[in-house]
Amino acid sequence: MDEQRRRIREDLTGLLRGEVRCDALTVALYSTDASLYQIEPIGVVFPRDPDDVVALVGYAADAGIPLTPRGAGSQVAGGALGSGLIVDFTRHMRQMELLEDGLVWVQAGATLHELNAFLRPFGRYFPPDPANANVTTVGGMLAVDAAGSRSVRVGSTRDHVHRIEMVLASAHAVDFGIELVELNASGHPLPATASDANQDGIAPNGADTVEGHETAAVKRDLLRRLAYLLKAGEPLIERYQPADLVRNVSGYCLRGVLADGQLRMPRLLVGSEGTLGLFTAAVLHSAPLPQHRGIVLLLFGQLEAALRTAQELIPLQPSACDLLDRRLLALGRESDPRWEQIIPKTAEAMLIVEQTGYSTGEARRRIALVVQRAREQNRSIAVAYEAYEFDEVEFVWSLSRRVVPMLSQLPGESRPLPFIEDIAVPPAASHEFLQRVQKVLQKHRVTASFYAHAAAGQIHIRPFLPPPTPDDAPRYESLARDVYQAAFAVGGTVSGEHGNGLARTAFIRSQYGPLYRLFQQVKDLFDPKNVMNPGKIISDDAHLTVRHFRPPIVASPDLIELQLQWTPEDMGRAAAQCNGCAQCRTLQPDQRMCPFFRVDPIEEASPRAKANAMRHLATGALPAALMGSPSLKRLADLCFNCKQCLLECPSGVDIPRLVLEAKAADVAANGLDRTNWVLARAHLMSELACMVPRLANWIVSNPALRWLMERVLGITRQRRFPRFARSSFLRSEARRGNNQRPRSGGRPPVVLFVDYFVNFHAPHVARALIAVLRHHGQEVYVPPGQVVSGMTLLSVGEVRAARRLAETNVRELVELAREGSPIVCPEPTAALCLKLEYPLLLDHPDVQLIADQVVEAGQFLQRLHRQGELQTDFRPLDLEVVYHAPCHLKALNDGTPLYDLLNLIPKLRIRRIECGCSGMGGTFGWRSERFEESLRIGAGLIEELRGGRFDAAASECGACRTQMAQGTDRPIVHPIELLAAAYGVMPNPIGEGKDVRSDGSDRSD
Structure with missing residues (x-):
């Protein structure tokens, strides 16, 4: 420093x-x-x-x-x-309070998602709906006047702001709403009186104090001078900020601020991007939740036809009318199988049109009018989908929110770059602008993706270009200039809802001509020292658009040796794939990304932070010595490899791999602490424990010895310890002679690969799986030389030891994989490790050969079901069961197959608990100093178990079942046990012939 x-x-x-x-x-x-x-x-x-x-x-x-x-x-x-x-502002300033008359006070750091969750019980919401609604903050919405798909009906953020609390550049805390201004006989502003000022809330910190009077005077003077500026500039404002431009946040919004002897200050301040002061809170107008919505998808053979139709639909006052081009539609088909059925490959464009009504019938009537008007305009359109139920409507809107960020996943060096993506034009000029901009793109030999809030004239264009470098600056600047000139030619603006920032500030002067001088005067009035976010909206740098591009990825020459199978350039490219969209900061309940961020929503906890740090290392922006440093370790420790970010990241950034590299670098430089060393090698201790199970189980159940374990080894004494089996599964199979390889002939046998928990704590799970497989006529082979997968070692960055285990398993499994044997894993973590982690550890074709044959047990049985080969001779199980889907099962990205199969069992009533990650995180939840954090992450699941009525809980993951035991004394089983019981090949695990502990371990061999 x-x-x-x-x-x-x-x-x-x-x-x-x-x-x-x-x-x-x-x-x-x-x-x-x-x-x-x-x-x-x-x-x-x-x-x-x-x-x-x-x-x-x-x-x-x-x-x-x-x-x-x-x-x-x-x-x-x-x-x-x-x-x-x-x-x-996001770390601490997130409070909110409901006021009278539908008003809500909210601090700048609260997210729109949090605000709407707060308002929902009152039947209200905040109407603007930007695409990043899950993560954007109220302060950010105020800064750029955020809008969204429904802006054509509900307007933008500035239309819903009652008052703004802010700190001026003079260090005075003020709040602004509609402020009275006295006019003289000629209509020019006069200074307001001090009493008028105080009645308007000029000094929220107390007008009777010296500070209060000073603040009142500062505000009064500011308002008077602002009124004079706006009155003098009225002709320029009228000419250069026309009313027919529905969306415009370029420059400062001056139109309509001074009217009828009032200064409507929120109109000016919203969209000012922090250049006039720092917003701390706002009083907002909420609205009743819309009760009934309908939505229709219209398909077109040409982009131009879709845009023309959108213009014809404006008189019908749709609540939203969005346009997606063929690239976005193709991504939609890939993102969800349901879209494959809805969107044909031949579609070139689609309109999403939404209508609201006082009843479902009215919504249907208004959608019917939309379809009728569209067909009058273009008889060749196809109606792909209509929906009126809440979940179905939200499913449609998930398409655009999901696929626009997914553009960055398209193959090739060129990326869809967001630097001219926020153009808005008068809606009636949309088609003319499209023709003009297509000619510009042809001139520059550039293709682009188009997404538009078509009824509002907001057109998001993302050209496909290589990541910019200083050498590319003239090309990017020339493209931007030509595209903006096309927008200006039809009365458009460089920014409709995303703000000016660094990308567009340099072109504001070109858009507004002489009005720009008035912008400068407003800036000087509020911020004479140019302290407030300088260089945004007002700047003398004509090349600001291309001035501060991220540096290119180059290998740092002194970077320490990487531990995984990749080069520094590979690592840098993987990190640079993160475009910073911030979707990993979501707190949405229907997503799991990211467990750490959910309990402590700070930037360091976000997956984006890990990619950012590793990219800085790869470009040399951070010193190579940071690898292996305590600060990078602290950052990496805010991840326990649940892989939900990899699953849900729109850009598909492999954050867990980047984190593993950081952890491995720390281990290589500093070694492991005692606790992680012991936890990572639990399989060695457990091998011994299963040789003397009575002694081992007495030790882990003895409070005094658990206290000693915590003091000496750092392993929490508060967690219920799963009992050790009388013999490990692999050892008992060897004794029984059940691990002999079947003779060749016929179809290849199913290879059973067991991992830590099943081997040492729950052998009955493996036996239940074997019984189910044999019930289907499958030969099962348990390779005697297999060892644990090594995921516990990887969770702490012990790559070298994990690599040795991987080499052992590859030698044991490769011939079987080559012969076509499926390698079935009863634990999702094992399947994930063999499929995704081993290729990071070993550079050999055998690794991928094995990975291709690995399948989680439920997935294997689901395949049999899809092929019509699954036995359905189930016995009834009259049980109420709750089910938790492990993160590593979700990361395999093939649904929840055992949950689906359990629904076939007569009388079995099974319900999913959708409360996110369990919080166990492999070895994470065993560390004494992490125990409480682990419970906080899994609090939703644990509370659901504590308060629920059910006979048993189920989950495929042994670590999850261990965490679930903190919430209930009822049995917790692997779903395969219920399936085996229903087939009659194993006893019912819920209290019939089996002594099952609540954590899923047992006392039997």
Whole structure:
């Protein structure tokens, strides 16, 4: 840390209640957002309250340090980047309160998802719906005047703001709403009186104090001078900010701010991107939840035809009318099998049209009018889908939210780059603009993807280009200039809803001509020292659009030796695949990404942070010495390889692999601590324990010895320990002679690969699976030389030891795989390890050969079902069972097959618990200092088990069953046990002939 950063940190730490971070890693994490740009800040501040913000602004103004506010960092224009101090409101300032008359007070750091979850019990919501609604913050929405698909009906953020609380560049906390301005006889503003000012809430900190009077005077003077500026500029405003442009956030919104002796301050402030002050909170207008919606999908053979039809539908006042091009439709077909049935490959474009009504019947009538009008315009259209139920309507909207980020997954070096993606034009000019911009793209020999809020004239264009470098700057700048000129020619704007930031600020002067000078005067009025997010909206840098591109991926020459099977360039490219979209910051209940971020929503906990750190290492922006450092280890430890980010990331970034590399580097440099060393090698201890099971089970159930284990080994004494089997499964199979390889002839045998938990704690699970497989006429072979998969070693970064286990298993399994034997795993973690982790450890074709044959047990049986070969001679099981899907099963991306098969059993009533990750995280939940955090992650699941009525719980994962035991004393079983019982090949595991503990382990051999 350099001297300037050290001094700033020390100064601010004494002034603020919130945290101040200036270390190299934190600075790196906040040097990018979802844009193409990278600017290293001095540091990051996490204010706890408005008083912190006031103190910070006062300090920054005196020291001349720029301040840049930040929410989720999901903006694609670079508005949240700056060279001074980044002010992150999301860590502490997330409070909200319901007021009277449908108003809600909310702090800047709260997300739109949190706000709507808060409002939902009251039957209300905040109407703007930007595409990143799951993660965007209220402060971010205020900054860019966020809108979304429904803006044509509900408007944008500024249409729903009652008052804004903010800190001015003078370090005064004020709030602005509709402010009265006195006019003289000629209609020009007069200064407001102090009493008028105070009645309008000028000094929320108390007008009777000296500070309150000073703040009132500052606000009064600011309003008076602003009114004079706007009155003088009325002719320019009228000419250059026309009313027919539905969406426009380029520059400052001046139209309609001064009217009828009032200053409508939220109109000006919303969309100002933190350049006029720092927003701390706002009072917003909520609206009743829409009761009835209908939606229809219209397919077209040409993009132009879809856009023309959208223009014809505007008089019908749809609540939304979005256009998707063929590239997005192709991604939609790949994203979900249901879309394959709905969208034909021949479709070139699609309109998603939504209507609302007071009843389902009215919604249906309005959708029928949409279809009728569309067919009058174009008889060749096809109606692909209609929906009126809530879940079905939301399924349709998930298409656009999912596929636009997925564009970055398309093969090739070129990427869909977001730097000219926010153009808006008058809706009536949309078709003309499309023709113009297609000619521009042809001139530059560039293809692009088109996504539009067509009824509002908002057109998102993403050209396919290689990641930009300084050498590419002229090409990118020329393309942007020509595209924007096409927009200006039809009365359009460079930005409709995503903000100006670094990407578009340089073109604002071209759009507005002489009005730009008035923008400068407004900026100077609010921020005379240019401290508030400088370089956004107002800038003299004509080449700002291409000034701060992220550096290209190059191999750092002094990077320490990597531990996995890839080069530094490979690692860098994998990390650079993360575009920073921030979808990994979601708290949506229907997703699991990311368990750590959900319990502590800070940037370091997000998967994006890991990719960011590793990319900085690969480009040399961070020193190679950081690999193996405590700071990188702390970051990597905020991941336990659940792989939900890999499953749900729209760009498919392999964050777990990047984290494994970071952990492995730390182990290579520093070794393991005692606790991780013991936990990672639990299979060695358990092998001994199963030789003396009575002694071992007495030890793990003895409170005094568990206390000693915690003190000496760091293994929590609060967790229920699964009992050791009387003999490990593999050892008992060897004694019984059941691990002899079947003679050749006929179809290849099923190979059973057991992992740690089944082998040492639950051999009955393996036997139940064998019984089910034999019930289907399958020969089963248990290779005697197999060892544990090694996933526990990988979870702590012990790559070398895991590689040795992998080599052993590859030697044991390769010939069987070559002969075509399916390798069936009763534990999803084992299947995942063999399929995904072994290729990272070993560079040999045999590894992929084995991976291709590996299948989780439920998936294997589901295949039999799909082929019509599954036996359905089930006996009834009159049981109420709750089911938890393990993260590693979901990561295999083939559904929940055993859950589906259990639904075939007569009288068995099975219900899924959808509460996210269990929180066990392999060895994570065994560490004493991580035990409480593990419970917090799994709190939803545990609470559901504590309060539920059921006979048993089920899950495929042994670690999950261990965590589930913290919430119930009822039996917890592997689903295969229930299937075996229903086939009559094993006793019912729920209290009939089997002594089953609540954690799923047993006392039998």
